Structures are given as C-alpha cells and as structure tokens.
Amino acid sequence: MVIQEPGRTIVRDGDGYFLRHDETERFRDLGGNFRSERRGGEFYSVYDRPGGVQVVTVTDEYGQLRRRFRRYPDGREVVLIENYYGGQPRSFDEQVVELPPPRLDIPQERYIVDTGVADERTIYETLTAPPVAPLPRRYTLDEVRYSPAVRAYTRSVDINTINFDTGSWAVSPGQVQQLATVAQAINQAVQRNPAEVFLIEGHTDAVGSDVDNLSLSDRRAQSVATILTRDFNVPPENLTSQGYGSQYPKVQTQGASRENRRVTVRRITDLLAQQQQQLQQSDQQQPQQPQPQPQ
Incomplete structure (x- = not known):
C-alpha cells in the first residue's frame, strides 16, 4: 500500500510503514533562489547561498535522494551525502541493518542528552x-x-524544551529561542568541518494512527530543521530529517505524552559513506578560521 501526501510518500512494507519525503521541500520553504532541472533520469535542484556557494541536491525520478554536495565559486565540490547504493532498487527491509548493541562506556545521561538539563558544553x-x-x-x-x-x-540530543501540541508540528514563536544552544553547537561543528551532517528526527506519542503519526513526526523534524536555518543561520545542506512516528517513545505509554512529542538531533557524519577523500582534502584547503570554543 502506498499513501501519497504533498511532499511525502508513506509505504507499507511487510508489517510496518516507512516514509520518504521530498528532499528539496525544505530548501524551497526557505525562499531565495531555487531552481531544478532534469538531466536524464535524475533531477538536479540548486539552492544559492550567500557568497556564491550553491547547494546541489540530486534525486531520482521518484524523488529519492541520490546525493547532495556543496559547490564553491571556484568550482570545487564537496560531497555531503552520497545515498546511491547501485544495482537494483532495494526494499525497505533490505535497507535495515542489524548490528549488536554498542557497549557504552559513558553514563546514559551523556548518551541521550536532554536540552532541558544539559549545559552548552555538554x-x-x-x-x-x-x-x-x-x-x-x-x-x-x-x-x-x-x-x-x-x-x-551515536549520541543524541533530545530537544525536550520544544513542546508540540497534539496533532501539531508548529513551533510557537515563544519557543524558537529554545533551539539557540543546539543551533550554536551545530554551527560551531560545521565551522570546524564543513562536511558535517546532522539528522533531525521527529517523534510522536502513541495517540492516532501509524500513518498519521509518521507524517506528523516528519513535519515536526522538518519544521525544526527549517527554524535552525531561518533563525540561526545553520547551513541547510548540513541537515537532513526523518519522521519516526511513535516507534521510539521516551516514555512507555499508549496515552498522550508531551515527552514523546519531541525532536531529536544526532551527528551522523561518521556513519555515512559520503565523502571522497580527495574532496575532503580540497575542502580543508580553504582558509582556516580559528576554532570556536563552546561558550
């Protein structure tokens, strides 16, 4: 079963559902100069950033992300995300990787960090x-x-200071500033390494259908990613998002739970097979800025 929504496709595969979204929607929502063209079986979407930098997102004819890279005015290109597997298209189950749980040598509160209690350095x-x-x-x-x-x-940060109303993905104007510390940390990380990639995850509580919750959680993740760029100048190309519905609750309950209606951020740079070594090296040849320190 396939459910089409504007900008999103929800697919039932086996006993569960998974969601794919339009990888260029967030860039269009930011405004500015955005354009797309078809080249053979792929679509190239270009978003112009200040200073002559272009963000290029390549998708297949079904809207699935192939790759994303940053192009500098001198023609250099730095790959951020390489999502092309090669061979025949794979089902959802074929893309699920099973691994043994990692052994943790850090306390649980440093493995999953809550913005409501953690300081800027943490x-x-x-x-x-x-x-x-x-x-x-x-x-x-x-x-x-x-x-x-x-x-x-990977370690993660739960943004539990953003309180979503039931059925809503809106972040109220009064809560936007709650993202400042996370935005500062991401911006500092990107200044150190322009090829960093962060996954913004959306979650819901268990109230409602699986399909509705998947769509809602994905919109929550995209909403936070958009705010990080619009209000705090986080480069949009260094972010990607995904909704998970009610699959990963923070609190085990089938009822309404504000704690489960949340967004999580994690650094996935070291998980991705995205950066060709020579492109990384050319990127590092840019003039280096002094490394910022957490405030």
Whole structure:
C-alpha cells in the first residue's frame, strides 16, 4: 500500500510503514533562489547561498535522494551525502541493518542528552562526538535512517524544551529561542568541518494512527530543521530529517505524552559513506578560521 501526501510518500512494507519525503521541500520553504532541472533520469535542484556557494541536491525520478554536495565559486565540490547504493532498487527491509548493541562506556545521561538539563558544553560535546563504538563499515543515508541499530552507535540530543501540541508540528514563536544552544553547537561543528551532517528526527506519542503519526513526526523534524536555518543561520545542506512516528517513545505509554512529542538531533557524519577523500582534502584547503570554543 502506498499513501501519497504533498511532499511525502508513506509505504507499507511487510508489517510496518516507512516514509520518504521530498528532499528539496525544505530548501524551497526557505525562499531565495531555487531552481531544478532534469538531466536524464535524475533531477538536479540548486539552492544559492550567500557568497556564491550553491547547494546541489540530486534525486531520482521518484524523488529519492541520490546525493547532495556543496559547490564553491571556484568550482570545487564537496560531497555531503552520497545515498546511491547501485544495482537494483532495494526494499525497505533490505535497507535495515542489524548490528549488536554498542557497549557504552559513558553514563546514559551523556548518551541521550536532554536540552532541558544539559549545559552548552555538554550539548556541543554530544553533537561533535564520534560513534560510541567502532562500526564494521559506513552506510547510505537510507540505511542510517531506517536502521535503529546503526543510529544507536551515536549520541543524541533530545530537544525536550520544544513542546508540540497534539496533532501539531508548529513551533510557537515563544519557543524558537529554545533551539539557540543546539543551533550554536551545530554551527560551531560545521565551522570546524564543513562536511558535517546532522539528522533531525521527529517523534510522536502513541495517540492516532501509524500513518498519521509518521507524517506528523516528519513535519515536526522538518519544521525544526527549517527554524535552525531561518533563525540561526545553520547551513541547510548540513541537515537532513526523518519522521519516526511513535516507534521510539521516551516514555512507555499508549496515552498522550508531551515527552514523546519531541525532536531529536544526532551527528551522523561518521556513519555515512559520503565523502571522497580527495574532496575532503580540497575542502580543508580553504582558509582556516580559528576554532570556536563552546561558550
């Protein structure tokens, strides 16, 4: 079964559902100069950033992300996300990677950090930390998105200071500033390494249908990603998002739960098979800015 919504496709595969969204919608929502063209079986969408930098998102004819890269005025290109597997298209189940749980050598409260209690330094440390244990290989973005066992190898930040109303993905104007510390940490990380990638995850409580919750959670994630760029100048190309509905509750309850209606951020750079070494090296040849320190 396939359910089409504007900008989103929800697919039933086996006993569950998964969601794919339009990878260019967030860039269009930001305004500015955005354009797309078809080249053979692919679509190239270009978003112009200040200083002559272009963000290029390549999708297939079905809207699925192939790759995203940054192009500088001198023609250099830096790959941020490489999501092309090769061969025949894979089903959802074929993209789910099973791994043993990582062994944690840090306390649970440093593995999953709550913005409501963590200080700026802890949030910065969490969003720049390497995986908590070695991984056997790197993965496509879709493998990361659809594999909780892979994501478990990274630390995460729960933005529990944003309170979503039931059925809503809106962040009220009074709550926008609650994202400032997370935005500062991401911006500092990107200044250190312009190829960083952060996954913004949306979640719901268990009230409602699986399909509605998937769509709602994805909109929550995209809403927060848009605010991080619009209000705090986080480069949009360094963010990607995904909704998970009610699959990963913070509090085990089938009832309404504000704690489960949340957004989570994690650094996935080291999980992705995205960066060709020579492109990384050319990017590092830019003039280096002094490394910012957490405030």
